[in-house]
Amino acid sequence: MTDDKDLLCINTIRTLAMDAVQKANSGHPGTPMGLAPVAYTLWQDFLRFDPAEPTWPNRDRFVLSVGHASMLLYSLLHLTRTRQVKSNFRDAGPAAITLDDIKNFRQLNSPCAGHPEFHMASGIECTTGPLGQGVGMSVGMAIAERWLATRYNKPGATLIDYDVYALCGDGDMMEGISSEAASLAGHLRLSNLCWIYDSNRISIEGSTDLAFSEDVGARFLAYGWNVLRVRDANDTAAVKLALQSFKREQSRPTFILVESHIGYGAPHKQDTKEAHGEPLGADEIKGAKRAYGWPEDAQFLVPDGVYEHFAAGIGARGAASSSAWKQTYARYAETNADLAREFDTMLAQGLPAGWEEALAPVPADAKGAATRDSSGKTLNALAERIPYLLGGAADLAPSTKTALKGKGDGSFEATNYAGRNFHFGVREHAMGAIVNGMSLSGLRAFGSGFLIFSDYMRAAIRLSAIQETPSVWVFTHDSIGVGEDGPTHQPIEQLASLRAIPGLHTIRPCDANEVEEAWRVALSSKYHPTCLILSRQPLPTLDRAKFAPAAGLARGAYVLADPADGRAPEVILMATGSEVPLCVEAWETLSAEGVAARIVSMPCWDLFEQQDEAYRRSVLPDAVTARVAVEQAATLGWDRYAGLHGTIIGMHTFGASAPMKSLLTKFGFTGEKVLEAARAQLARQKTMHRAAE
């Protein structure tokens, strides 16, 4: 075996990847084999990362956007002896990835999942795999660094000055999300961001010549990036030169195009699509090991000196950095106690004491306000108390009402990294990934747009749920209430689609007070992202002396009103958001007529399902089968609450272009229709009861 310790380490990464994929009989060996020299050079000589404290705040971030090459990351985490850490920069525990974990690659409960899963092991900065998401999040991380540095650094005490690296591939480059993210990164002049593009010219269908012949480097020049090229991934000296150029660059993000060989060393499969996504097979592995000068029958071999070489390189450098940082931090905390406390609270995903005082009850108002407007007010009140609550819109802030208007809340721009208002441009998908990257960096970040455009960023919303990051998604213009813009702009199936995502809290508040409670839930959640679904049109602010307090929102659904005389309800009217007032209208008439009616406001199904059965039955008693559900959306899922015999007033087609009032009449969203349905339900229930008697 070679005396070259660097090469020894590189080949250890390669062989671990090959062996793990072979043993799992599943996985992607080719990219780790091709990229090992690049990843090794980056980690060993550049990445500021302390394996003993893998989450210390000022570490460089490494994002494996080519998530399918997960073995590359697992090998590095194992060989650097990265520890498992429970919370931020404390409590170093056992090894994050053991050799046994690697042998259990892709098996149940192994931290070495098919694609890197955030939370599964320290050192995994985010969940990657869906192409383009990693690079998108890396932009959010780089943005976060600029913002945090601006807020927390003091002369002589630099708390934050890290870099963000992302390894990406042809797939990332083809996905639109990465174009969006790269364009914004160039605009924002994120010189702390480095994408390393593995140009191996192979994708699943074969050569990239089949579908991808653009000049990627020229494209990044057009975005305003510093573009470099390394002609051979195995030329670690050239890789170093490129990374040094990145470190020197002061005003642009850096793009390093590296020409590599997928499945490097495999005698027959190198440079073929067969090296991408399946085990190489025993013979190819032996051949590759021979080519590396490796004992061909050894499996999961970590030769003598490899751990030590990593320890002497990245380990020692990282330890020195993190320990110097601790001293800096101690000094900093002495002279900037408040900021230090805020910094700590933020990193622990906490919120400043007293933040909930921003949420003052809103008095009843028949005219009311659009929930997007209420949300804008609430958000601004919260942002005053939570300095690291920030975000923006995909070119819709004037409509989504998400602009922060406090003193100093300017736009986040290359000339003002202190800004809290983010202009993501018409780039919903990148916005989603960027907000996720910001959330992963400690910020409480939100992204906003019209609900219909949630379709453009579904994959990023999903990833916020998978990663359990508390990203807040503010979606306005939530129904056919949009009016004249017509079917392409009127959400129908979006509510159901979001409700179906596990772990995501989709909340559609009915008035200003529910909006406040919705924000309370969103910011109190450390491990759940939230979608706020808000109206364009005004909704009355309910009189909470007459109706139940909006705090019921925290339980997902609650009894908003019951018969005044304490009778048990004969009929239940249920709704969310803008349809709750229709139920109120029908309820008033029914009550006046002596009918015992209940209104249930159901702003968040997911929270309701988390309540115990007793509560759920108390809100929706089995005995009452006369039920009317009403929502300006696809009805999918409502049967669960309306029951097999209930009436669901919802949308069964796309909308239409017309003023809102015409649409509400056309599609049957009026108090009168709810009243009619309630009466029909009461009659049906009576008939059934008689039949049963």
Added chain:
Amino acid sequence: MTDDKDLLCINTIRTLAMDAVQKANSGHPGTPMGLAPVAYTLWQDFLRFDPAEPTWPNRDRFVLSVGHASMLLYSLLHLTRTRQVKSNFRDAGPAAITLDDIKNFRQLNSPCAGHPEFHMASGIECTTGPLGQGVGMSVGMAIAERWLATRYNKPGATLIDYDVYALCGDGDMMEGISSEAASLAGHLRLSNLCWIYDSNRISIEGSTDLAFSEDVGARFLAYGWNVLRVRDANDTAAVKLALQSFKREQSRPTFILVESHIGYGAPHKQDTKEAHGEPLGADEIKGAKRAYGWPEDAQFLVPDGVYEHFAAGIGARGAASSSAWKQTYARYAETNADLAREFDTMLAQGLPAGWEEALAPVPADAKGAATRDSSGKTLNALAERIPYLLGGAADLAPSTKTALKGKGDGSFEATNYAGRNFHFGVREHAMGAIVNGMSLSGLRAFGSGFLIFSDYMRAAIRLSAIQETPSVWVFTHDSIGVGEDGPTHQPIEQLASLRAIPGLHTIRPCDANEVEEAWRVALSSKYHPTCLILSRQPLPTLDRAKFAPAAGLARGAYVLADPADGRAPEVILMATGSEVPLCVEAWETLSAEGVAARIVSMPCWDLFEQQDEAYRRSVLPDAVTARVAVEQAATLGWDRYAGLHGTIIGMHTFGASAPMKSLLTKFGFTGEKVLEAARAQLARQKTMHRAAE
């Protein structure tokens, strides 16, 4: 008023747009005002379009990707006196857009909807509004033209040689989908495609300087496009030069960057975001009209000579072209009768006689096949009989099994426009829009990928449903059955999300015979797109002598098996796709034990809901409340069929990375679990019956 007829026409377009938006008190006046000279020049001097026969097959396509500027298109359709046509190139009827329609802009039932809606008026080539979709579809239309030309043109008889124009804006340019589409268009060297980019430097939040400072022209050069610049949208001579350059270009798509002034002529609102999305107000309109030399109090004015000028320009040119084409076609049909018949059938959205013979019953097979494999076979058999059935994958054809393997079914590439296999690259969203564009052009087009990546292309799938185009979406790897790739690659909420889209047929077949029936439904549908949801893992081919014929799929759900002795069922087991075999397993045991059990296969909820109540009740009789539903997906929506007391075995979290068998055990998808649930349901039903007695 001016003697310059061109300017008179341009200002008529502008003033109609301003007046219509003002009257509707809603809409987007600024872009039509800025772009009118460009759109006018294109239509009047270049576009090959016959207003009297607006759907003749060899017309140029005009795509208003900036759909919010819909008044631009409505004005042009009105001023060119475009006729309303019912079917392809026949039956010219009344005016497509009357002046009254324009006065009813954005009102219920006006063809002048907020955004252009395909089907609402002839001359609207596709529904646009969601940014990036229009340019994406334009690539599909240009691809279709190349394919059709290659298949149908004969020496001396050119049936097809049209160009495709798209008007796009800053929003389109920022959306990732347009980057994807542009990259592929450059790769495919679509010299018949011209994008005209309205660079007005204003978006909703303000100046594009806030978020968008890339060099767009340089980006398109990197994609391999012919890039041109017009410094002033009002310089119609420069616009002409650019369009002439496009017409001369033989090997690249053309990108014309036009610098324009949003709200051109409005005294205070020109070049401001206020001109974008709201009425200008009476004063601004008067001011703009003064600037145009227009009578400032006249509304909806079409000055003398305007209709005539259009008639003499685009009208005369279009009539000559379409009438010459008809002669060509008549000659063509004489010598190429078969091809001419095929061409006609295709344009009428028909299929060649005998196409269904491709669907031969598949014999029972306990080992069976993955439904993706069955689909691949079925697709190939169909493609043999339907020459214009074609499509591809987003770099996943080897996995989605969508490659067409017939003689001559090569790859569609710049060097082979006859190919039927499309390599879309890792560009799901563009694939969606491109397939829509191909479908709109007469082709029966499909796009494929992993089900999880449907999230990347939701907006395009939705648009196929809104436009009622029969695009076919082939999604494989449909559940946690994906196995080792883990949570990021395992669909959970995607099925529910797709089922919620109005008009989309989401079909999850359970075996090879249901796969055939699913394809039959997909290709028989002229106005509904279809999602085929297919397994990665093998599923047994049911013995259709023992179980009901798969033809039941056409009704969405059907009784697959009932008690052999003719008893009424006591318990219903229902499922789709890979979970049907689990029901079969449980049913066998129950039957052996003398329990009267029914299996319902429910491959397509949407089709089931379209059946009459009698049929639906016959499949799911009210009396049987003992029900078990099982599906490896989010449970949202199943309550409708399982009832309030039924058991739903589904997914409530994301999946995990492990071999499939471990996952099925972990998450409870086994025949045994179904059996247990069925027994518990029977016990519950018995108790309830007793209680009722």
